[in-house]
Amino acid sequence: MNQKDFFNVDWSKIPEPKLDFNLEHLNQLIIPDLKLNSTDDTTVSLSNLKGITVIYVYPMTGVPGKELPEGWDEIPGARGCTPQSCSFRDNFSKLKKLGVNNIFGLSTQSTEYQKELATRLHLPYPILSDEKLEFSKKLKLPMFKVLKMNLLKRITLILKASPICHVFPVADDHPGPTFLAD
Numbered sequence: 001m002n003q004k005d006f007f008n009v010d011w012s013k014i015p016e017p018k019l020d021f022n023l024e025h026l027n028q029l030i031i032p033d034l035k036l037n038s039t040d041d042t043t044v045s046l047s048n049l050k051g052i053t054v055i056y057v058y059p060m061t062g063v064p065g066k067e068l069p070e071g072w073d074e075i076p077g078a079r080g081c082t083p084q085s086c087s088f089r090d091n092f093s094k095l096k097k098l099g100v101n102n103i104f105g106l107s108t109q110s111t112e113y114q115k116e117l118a119t120r121l122h123l124p125y126p127i128l129s130d131e132k133l134e135f136s137k138k139l140k141l142p143m144f145k146v147l148k149m150n151l152l153k154r155i156t157l158i159l160k161a162s163p164i165c166h167v168f169p170v171a172d173d174h175p176g177p178t179f180l181a182d
Helices: 079-091 092-097 111-120 134-139 177-181
Strands: 035-038 043-044 053-057 100-107 125-130 143-146 150-151 154-161 164-171
Touching: 053 079, 079 092, 079 100, 092 100, 111 125, 164 177
Parallel strands: 053 100, 100 125
Antiparallel strands: 035 043, 035 125, 053 154, 143 150, 154 164
C-alpha cells in the first residue's frame, strides 16, 4: 500500500533501488541535438548548453490529493522524486557557487503536469519533459513501465558543455546534490 505523504515517508518500508542497469555507454556521450519543453515555457537544447549542467532524471512526481499508481512504494527507486527535487532546490545557490551553470530535472511527464510541481515546490530551475521519449531512447536511459506509462529510472547526469562527463545512479532514498561537492 502506498504511503500518502510525499515528505514524511517511512523509508524502512521502501525497497532500496536496484542498480540493475549499465550506464557505461553514457560516459563521454555527446548529447544529441534535441529540443525539450520546459516548465519555464522555453525549449531547451541540452547539446547547446555551455559550462557545467546537472540533470537529475526521475520517474514521476505525485500531486497532493491524487493517488500514486498502485504498488508505487514497492517499486525500487520510484519513491523519493519530490524530496529529491526539493534537495536540488535547497542546494541551488550552493551548486551555482560550485560552478554549475545549469540545473534541470527531467521526466517523461508532460510539461503541464510538471508545472504543478515546479510551482508548488518553488523550484528555481526548470523541469524538462521527455514526454515523447526522444531523449530517453537516444541516450538509452534505463526505464520501467507502470500503468502503460514509460518512466525513467533515477540517475543524475553531469555535462561539461555537451559530452556527459559523469553519470550517477541513484542508489538510496533520494540523494540530492550534496554528493556533487565531493
